[in-house]
Amino acid sequence: MAEEGAAPVASAENAAELPSDHNDQHTQQQAAQMIQRNYRGYRERRQLQGIGLDASARWAEAVRDARWRNTTRLKSRADSQQKTNQLTTPEQRARVNSVAARNNWKRVGEIARRAGADDAPDVSYSDSDDSRSPEEREDHRKKKGELKSEREKTAKMMDLQYFLEMVDQKHRYGSNLRAYHEEWKKAETHENFFYWLDKGEGRNFEHPTVSRERLEREQVRYLSREERLNYLVKVDKEGRLCWAKNGDRINTTTEYKDSVNGIVPVDDDTPAYGPNGRLLHDGQSKTFRHSRSSSTSSSSSSDSGEHSDVEGEHYVNEDLDRAKGFSKIKHVSAATILNHLLRSSVKPNSWIFVADTSFRLYIGIKQSGAFQHSSFLHGARISAAGLVRIKDGQLRRLSPLSGHYRPPTKNFRAFVHNMQDHGVDMSRVSISRSYAVLVGLEAYVKTRRKVKKGVGAVKDAETKVVHPQAYEKKIEEQKDNSQSAQRERQLLADQAAKEEAERKERSWWRRSWKKVSGQGEKDGNAAREKERAKESRRKKVLSRSGQDVESGIPPEGRRESLSKSAPAS
Numbered sequence: 001m002a003e004e005g006a007a008p009v010a011s012a013e014n015a016a017e018l019p020s021d022h023n024d025q026h027t028q029q030q031a032a033q034m035i036q037r038n039y040r041g042y043r044e045r046r047q048l049q050g051i052g053l054d055a056s057a058r059w060a061e062a063v064r065d066a067r068w069r070n071t072t073r074l075k076s077r078a079d080s081q082q083k084t085n086q087l088t089t090p091e092q093r094a095r096v097n098s099v100a101a102r103n104n105w106k107r108v109g110e111i112a113r114r115a116g117a118d119d120a121p122d123v124s125y126s127d128s129d130d131s132r133s134p135e136e137r138e139d140h141r142k143k144k145g146e147l148k149s150e151r152e153k154t155a156k157m158m159d160l161q162y163f164l165e166m167v168d169q170k171h172r173y174g175s176n177l178r179a180y181h182e183e184w185k186k187a188e189t190h191e192n193f194f195y196w197l198d199k200g201e202g203r204n205f206e207h208p209t210v211s212r213e214r215l216e217r218e219q220v221r222y223l224s225r226e227e228r229l230n231y232l233v234k235v236d237k238e239g240r241l242c243w244a245k246n247g248d249r250i251n252t253t254t255e256y257k258d259s260v261n262g263i264v265p266v267d268d269d270t271p272a273y274g275p276n277g278r279l280l281h282d283g284q285s286k287t288f289r290h291s292r293s294s295s296t297s298s299s300s301s302s303d304s305g306e307h308s309d310v311e312g313e314h315y316v317n318e319d320l321d322r323a324k325g326f327s328k329i330k331h332v333s334a335a336t337i338l339n340h341l342l343r344s345s346v347k348p349n350s351w352i353f354v355a356d357t358s359f360r361l362y363i364g365i366k367q368s369g370a371f372q373h374s375s376f377l378h379g380a381r382i383s384a385a386g387l388v389r390i391k392d393g394q395l396r397r398l399s400p401l402s403g404h405y406r407p408p409t410k411n412f413r414a415f416v417h418n419m420q421d422h423g424v425d426m427s428r429v430s431i432s433r434s435y436a437v438l439v440g441l442e443a444y445v446k447t448r449r450k451v452k453k454g455v456g457a458v459k460d461a462e463t464k465v466v467h468p469q470a471y472e473k474k475i476e477e478q479k480d481n482s483q484s485a486q487r488e489r490q491l492l493a494d495q496a497a498k499e500e501a502e503r504k505e506r507s508w509w510r511r512s513w514k515k516v517s518g519q520g521e522k523d524g525n526a527a528r529e530k531e532r533a534k535e536s537r538r539k540k541v542l543s544r545s546g547q548d549v550e551s552g553i554p555p556e557g558r559r560e561s562l563s564k565s566a567p568a569s
Contacts, residue, residue, distance in 0.1 A: 057225070058226070061224065061225050061226075065224075067110070068110070068114060069169065071106075071107050071110045071111065072107075072111075072167055072168075072169050072194075073169070074192070074194055074195045074198060074199060075192065075195065076191065076195055076199070076200075077190050077191055077192065077195075111163075111166075111167060114166070114378075114379070114380070115157050115158060115163065115166065115379060115380070115381075116157060116380075116381060154383075154410065154411060154414070155357045155381040155382065155383055156381060156382055156383070156385075156405050156406075156407040156408070156411060157381050157405075158374055158379050158404055158405055159403075159404060159405060159406050161174060161175075161178060162174035162374065162379075162404050164177040164178065164181060164193075165177060165220060165374065165379070166374065166378075166379035167194075168194060169194075170216075170219050171219055171220045171221070171222050172215055172216070172218065172219050172220075173215075173218040173219070173220055173369040174220075174404070176210045176214065176215045176218055176369075177215075179207050179209060179210045180197055180202070180205070180207055180210070180215070181193055183202070183205060183207065184196055184197065184202060187201065187202065189201055189202075217369070218368070218369030218370065219277060219369070219370070220277070220369065220370060220371070220372055220374060220375055221273070221277045221370055221371055221375055222374070222375055222378045222379070223375055223376060223377075223378065224378075228362060228376055228377070229244070229245065230243075230245055230261055230262025230263075231262050231263070231362045231363060231364050231376065232244040232245070232360060232361070232362055233250065233361040233362065233363050234247075235422050235423060235424055236249075236393070238393075238425065239423045239424050239425030239426075240392070240393025240394055240425060241361075241363075241390055241393045241394075241395060241424065242393055243262070243263070245261075245262060249392055249393030250263075250363060250390045250393055251390060251391060251392060251393075252349070252351040252363075252388065252389050252390045252391070253349070254266075254349050256365070257272045257273075257365070258272060258273045258364065258365045258367070258371065259271060259272045259273065260273075260279070262364075263363075263364065263365065273367070273370070273371070275367055275368070275370070277367055277369070277370025277371060278370075349365070350365070350366040350387060351363060351364070351365055351366065351387065351388050351389065351390070352364060352365075352366045352372070352373055352385070352386070352387055352388065352402075353384075353385065353386060353387070353388040354373050354376040354377060354382050354384075354385045355382060355383045355384040355385070355415050355418075356377055356380070356381075356382055356383060357381055357382070357383055359383055359415070359418045362376040362377075363388060363390075364376065366387075372403075372404055373385045373402045373403075373404045373405055374404045374405075382405055382407065383407075383411055383414065383415060384400070384407055384411045384412055384414070384415035385400075385402035385404070385405045385407055386398060386399045386400045386401055386402055386407075386412065387399040387401055387432070393425075394425050394427075394428060395419070395424060395425065395426055395428075395429045396428055396429060396430065397429065397430050397431075397432065398412075398416070398429060398430075398431055398432065399431075399432035399434055399435070400412035400432070400434065400435050400438060401432070401434050408438075408442060409435065409438050409439050409442060412435065416431075
């Protein structure tokens with residue numbers, strides 16, 4: 001009886017608890033909906049400001065990266081050659097070799113497209129400015145498009161010697177890879193360089209000047225499209241440079257560090273990147289924070305000196321250093337002077353900038369062998385690059401030095417003009433003396449090329465007169481003797497002859513002579529008479545009884561010969 005009485009009491013308690021649980025679920029659902037709604041608004045605002053990516057952009061970036069990883073993955077030529085040798089017929093081997101050649105060319109094309117590509121355009125503030133009329137916004141967009149097309153013509157790809165760094169999936173530092181690449185060229189191997197280096201015969205090779213440990217340690221961090229938005233810079237109303245992510249003014253001092261969220265204060269708890277570009281743990285981050293904040297002490301200055309020496313080793317000219325006295329002059333060149341400038345510019349707390357082909361500006365802290373100019377745009381084309389110094393958002397110093405891109409001075413001048421056009425406060429900016437040196441080097445190289453070309457032309461003219469057979473032999477050796485090249489030369493020669501004939505026909509003297517002699521009218525009449533005679537003959541043939549086109553097709557649709565289809569007379 002007691003149990004029977006307890007059952008109704010328990011059921012009553014459960015019934016009383018049901019509305020409470022239902023209310024809790026409803027409250028949680030409302031809270032979740034509010035969080036989702038606020039997050040969507042926050043995400044859309046960031047996208048409109050150009051500091052966020054939508055889902056489609058992320059998918060496009062993921063597909064692009066997957067295609068790139070598939071293109072640059074390590075492949076053994078020996079395995080493919082072994083499979084080819086197992087084929088029985090020459091036709092099968094030829095087919096496989098043809099497919100392999102096409103794949104190699106596709107790979108080369110993908111790498112070239114990656115190196116020559118531009119960063120995808122973002123939504124800018126000016127495009128969403130509602131204070132202007134639609135006509136003004138349209139004119140502004142057209143002007144921006146024209147300026148961008150002009151900048152794309154002068155955009156600078158990464159220097160050829162650093163292509164190995166971009167192609168490498170680990171992005172090991174370019175100058176270190178070049179040292180091993182020189183040894184690979186001397187080795188008797190048919191393997192790809194990266195396969196030889198990591199899995200082939202060269203995997204145990206130790207370079208005397210670049211150790212394996214250093215090769216693997218110095219890996220340049222390449223930013224994804226979303227990561228680089230943390231380094232994007234905008235200009236405020238006062239002409240000061242600010243971070244686009246939060247609007248804080250930029251200061252290029254030791255009070256800041258590089259982290260997973262971009263540049264943040266040293267005392268921020270965000271995980272930071274160490275000097276080697278590796279992400280630090282909590283304890284390591286605190287140690288790095290302490291060493292960064294106490295950089296004025298003697299210990300940190302010695303560390304900075306070591307860091308500077310390691311970075312400067314990338315621009316050392318060993319032949320020039322070994323030479324003594326006047327023999328050093330033999331090793332002095334424009335490249336040597338530029339490397340000396342790059343080596344002298346390596347200092348602790350160096351901040352670098354990169355402007356893409358849309359003149360979007362990115363700024364970060366340079367780290368030897370870990371974070372370079374190539375890090376921002378994943379090795380893509382740039383408009384300008386160099387060193388920068390900023391205080392409270394005000395631009396104080398600019399330098400056009402970049403070892404990875406080595407852009408010409410005209411790109412640097414265009415960058416400075418663009419900064420002025422965007423209202424950047426440049427009242428206290430100073431240009432590094434390296435700019436004047438680069439201008440002199442460019443003038444020297446240009447003059448030297450002209451002199452060399454002129455001397456070569458004089459020698460060729462002398463050889464052509466004195467030794468005509470030797471000159472013809474030299475010209476023949478310089479030609480590409482492939483069938484495609486010969487056909488191309490023939491087509492170009494025919495086209496040039498045709499254009500020359502048309503030019504003579506349109507000349508004033510020719511037209512005047514035709515008018516005076518009446519030859520033009522005669523030529524026109526002769527052409528018309530010829531066309532009329534041709535048309536008359538065609539109509540005469542087709543109008544013969546039983547031999548026209550329709551008479552040759554019987555009702556069942558099968559064409560018979562004209563002789564069979566003609567009626568008997």
